[in-house]
Amino acid sequence: MTEVLLEARDLQKRFGGLLATDHLSLALRRGEIHALIGPNGAGKTTALAQLSGELAPDAGRIHHRGEDITALDMPGRARRGIARSFQITAVFEGLSALENVALAVQARAGHHFRLLRRAARDETRMAPARELLERVGLAGAAATPAATLAHGQRRQLEIAMALALRPEVLLLDEPMAGMGQAEGEALASLLESLRDEHAILLVEHDVHLVFRLADRVSVLVAGAVLASGPPAEVRADPAVQQAYLAEMSDGA
Numbered sequence: 001m002t003e004v005l006l007e008a009r010d011l012q013k014r015f016g017g018l019l020a021t022d023h024l025s026l027a028l029r030r031g032e033i034h035a036l037i038g039p040n041g042a043g044k045t046t047a048l049a050q051l052s053g054e055l056a057p058d059a060g061r062i063h064h065r066g067e068d069i070t071a072l073d074m075p076g077r078a079r080r081g082i083a084r085s086f087q088i089t090a091v092f093e094g095l096s097a098l099e100n101v102a103l104a105v106q107a108r109a110g111h112h113f114r115l116l117r118r119a120a121r122d123e124t125r126m127a128p129a130r131e132l133l134e135r136v137g138l139a140g141a142a143a144t145p146a147a148t149l150a151h152g153q154r155r156q157l158e159i160a161m162a163l164a165l166r167p168e169v170l171l172l173d174e175p176m177a178g179m180g181q182a183e184g185e186a187l188a189s190l191l192e193s194l195r196d197e198h199a200i201l202l203v204e205h206d207v208h209l210v211f212r213l214a215d216r217v218s219v220l221v222a223g224a225v226l227a228s229g230p231p232a233e234v235r236a237d238p239a240v241q242q243a244y245l246a247e248m249s250d251g252a
């Protein structure tokens with residue numbers, strides 16, 4: 001059995017009268033892309049926010065490598081290698097894509113962001129930053145200021161910045177949203193290339209893509225996991241078919 005890196009046990013989160021996550025349990029294993037799917041409002045983003053430390057659960061526990069990290073905040077979890085793209089790193093609008101990634105590389109090395117100018121001249125930061133841009137398919141826009149990147153490019157930049165922190169757990173909330181076909185394909189290949197060394201939780205609406213990419217699929221309905229397992233098993237599950245049929249057949 002592959003190593004469980006991050007585990008949620010019985011997470012509950014209430015917003016007023018609504019249970020956004022209701023005894024939600026999940027295990028993220030190294031070597032797996034684990035997709036979280038479900039209808040709008042099922043609680044996917046709320047689940048991700050609790051795993052990243054952005055939201056505190058009302059009840060339930062979160063474990064990383066067997067240690068209870070429920071009380072740990074987002075920066076604390078990031079230091080442990082749990083990165084949520086789009087939030088863990090601030091994008092500086094006036095800086096180029098390359099400079100932004102160089103800063104994230106520098107942050108990983110433990111230096112303060114105010115050393116920016118030095119980072120921009122320092123090949124030990126720029127070389128890995130260039131490599132990361134290449135890896136996410138953004139090398140052509142290295143000199144473009146973050147503020148003027150197209151939507152899909154911005155997402156690629158955010159993923160490059162998250163990767164600069166060398167996380168072992170990657171939490172991704174609809175990373176393909178707003179991307180064109182080619183950008184989406186490039187990102188899917190990137191995620192596949194990361195699979196071996198990471199545990200990836202992917203919230204994604206495109207079920208066609210999910211069933212192609214994921215090693216494990218969990219279906220969330222009304223805040224609880226209705227089914228979890230290998231894609232073929234989940235797809236054939238009558239309860240999933242019934243609760244989520246329309247979207248499943250749309251994408252299949």
Ligand SMILES: Nc1ncnc2c1ncn2[C@@H]1O[C@H](COP(=O)(O)OP(=O)(O)OP(=O)(O)O)[C@@H](O)[C@H]1O
Nearest residue numbers: 015016018020038039040041042043044045046047
């Ligand atoms: N901060 C909040 N305050 C009140 N209600 C909230 C809050 N955040 C989420 N909710 C509600 O909790 C439920 C779950 O929302 P969540 O965004 O987690 O679902 P989701 O599965 O990610 O949906 P989508 O697929 O539409 O992004 C929804 O009914 C939503 O309206």
